[in-house]
Amino acid sequence: MNAYEYFQRAEELAERSQHIGYSEDSIAAATAAQVYATLALAAATADATAFKRDLYRANGEELPAVKRAESKTARDAAAAAAFLD
Template identity: 55%
Template sequence: MNGHEHYQRAEELAEKVSSGRAYADAIETAMLAQVHATLALAAATADATNFRRDLYAGNGDELPATTARKKNFAAKSADAANDFI
């Protein structure tokens, strides 16, 4: 299943719980809906990471290393703080 399919399944299960049609299994159904929602979120996060990687590759750039990104962010934050003061 991909992220969208997990999301759709979570919606179906949540609807089943809220409509009362699955009263006997409401807790199990709600838990299963939560699992599918979590998997949909994980898939969306992974898709965003892959999209970012592909975007850099498509532009002929190399994805910055995590430490370089953090250092750059810290420097920008420090500059913004100094500008504010």
């Protein structure tokens, strides 16, 4: 399934949960709708990442490197070491 199909299924399940009324079936349908909505988001993100990668590749370029943020623990340790020096 792709992101759009997951989203459609989430909409169907959400609509069903509203028409069932308050019962275990309604809760199950609402929960399943939430799962499908989450899967739609994950699939859309993966599709966008693949599109970006393919776009760079088609233009003969490499994806820019992702710089990871320094962790708070590493910053605190560096600050403590600088203070003690």
